[in-house]
Amino acid sequence: MKLLLALDDSPCSEAVVQFVTTQMMPAGTEVRILRVVNVFPTLPLCYAYSPARGLEKLERNQLQQAEASVAHAADRLRAAGFEVSALVQVGEPRDRILDEAAAWKADVIMMGSHGRKGADRFFLGSVSEAVARHATCSVQIVRVPSAPRSRVAEPDLTVTRT
DSSP states (O other): OEEEEEEOSSHHHHHHHHHHHHSOOOTTOEEEEEEEEOTGGGOOGGGGGSOHHHHHHHHHHHHHHHHHHHHHHHHHHHHTTOEEEEEEEESOHHHHHHHHHHHHTOSEEEEEEOOOOHHHHHHHOOHHHHHHHHOSSEEEEEEOOOOOOOOOOOOOOOOOOO
16 A cells, blocks of 8 residues: 655644554555645745845755654654655645655545634635545545543523422
């Protein structure tokens, strides 16, 4: 089985790696870790008017951080017995994930979900939703377990007649 593991720099990615290392996978499962760096959505406003060197430095820093996080995830997966390859790409995450899954002929794409709502979801979109809609293979979305909500005591609505 070929498992494409799409990671980013969020706690969701940690949950995905943890999920994979604790699951029973078929013998010979190949894992390819893909981290896509998209500089422009995280671009501070001050860089919009700065010289190209500032943008190059920002992209280089993000690539270094991405390579370090991918190497860490690859080490954890290898320690769990998986055959792992890893790559970092620059571009739009949705497109790069779908392109890599098709080119590598992945059987399943596994990724996390940020669980964005409202304006964040409208402006930033949902990479996991776009991948799930357009992938030609199966997609598994791993969610970060949330803290249990405390239940508010419900009022006693028993009606008694006197």
